[in-house]
Amino acid sequence: MTDACQRFLFDEADIRGEVVELDSVLESACEHHQYPLPVARLLGEALAACALMRATIKLEGQLTLQVYGDDDAAISLLLVHADGDGAMRGTVRYQGEPQRGGLHQLCGNARLAITIEPEDGQRYQGVVGTEEEGLAATLETYFRDSEQLPTRFFLASDGARAAGMLLQRMPQKTSEGESPAVDPDAWERVGHLAATLSERELLETGSEELLHKLFHQETVRVFEPRELYFRCRCSAERIASILRGLEREEIDKVLDEAGVVEVRCEFCGAAFRYDRVDVEHALADSATPGSERYH
Ligand SMILES: [Zn+2]
CATH class of the missing domain: 3.55.30.10 (Hsp33 domain)
Structure with missing residues (x-):
């Protein structure tokens, strides 16, 4: 051990x-x-x-x-x-x-x-x-x-x-x-x-x-x-709360340029991607996961 x-x-x-x-x-x-x-x-x-x-x-x-x-x-x-x-x-x-x-x-x-x-x-x-x-x-x-x-x-x-x-x-x-x-x-x-x-x-x-x-x-x-x-405790829900802490203008700018917003967990490096629909859900409430999670 x-x-x-x-x-x-x-x-x-x-x-x-x-x-x-x-x-x-x-x-x-x-x-x-x-x-x-x-x-x-x-x-x-x-x-x-x-x-x-x-x-x-x-x-x-x-x-x-x-x-x-x-x-x-x-x-x-x-x-x-x-x-x-x-x-x-x-x-x-x-x-x-x-x-x-x-x-x-x-x-x-x-x-x-x-x-x-x-x-x-x-x-x-x-x-x-x-x-x-x-x-x-x-x-x-x-x-x-x-x-x-x-x-x-x-x-x-x-x-x-x-x-x-x-x-x-x-x-x-x-x-x-x-x-x-x-x-x-x-x-x-x-x-x-x-x-x-x-x-x-x-x-x-x-x-x-x-x-x-x-x-x-x-x-x-x-x-x-x-x-x-x-062990990391990150989840789409927790990451969505980070998204809610960002300026709406900044998010829209990234969506216009890249089509998705990617938020990465600082602890484990897991990336969570949000397209325009996910972003709307995430900003509207707290229980919406991103569409994709990968390492
Ligand atoms: Zn993590």
Whole structure:
């Protein structure tokens, strides 16, 4: 299994962890785009981070990680989603051909938003400014300040594959009769062990082997891996709503010139074509599919 997330627990300390490996998910997300390498790498890291965070949530529903770049930045929007069933997708809007850089260099003074949309219940969003050190540091700040949950992120991507690890100190049990963490030094120690990991090791070592290599002197319980896969939610209906957001004059101009309007899904590259009749239906109501869908 190459696209998977795996949970682990330190039995003698209140620490949980997740490791993730992404291969075909990142490949599919990049398939219909010609992302410059630094953009593809950042997308890989963001997908890995999104999978790790989604894995820590018990609710059914979607977790979204969004970065809004500032006006002059190479990346204006980075958007990744993870569902509870392992489905993921992601896309990047960028300009130019950036040759290097991570989150801060590519997105400028950006804002990063994490949104949780449970199937039943209230939508929740938290926002944090980006840290110069990168995506992992930004997420660590977010969890420290917004969630009061000490969390460490380790992320790596070479643009074709991505990997990551999350460590989280679980809330101390405070009710009477419960003892505090059996091993009060564990958080520091485990963090130091994880920090010895190079990005290359993270990317090239399988999850089980990685956990053994890092934590063989700790008591770690490892759970079954859960499969992740790329799945887009686009449909003629959703794309029709994009059409409704365009200027009528623009649509008519394209129809006059080409006979059809083509709208392409940013996530999976699927193209939806609308002729004049389809356009009238789509603009009139929300339930009309395009006449043709192809990849
Ligand atoms: Zn799509």
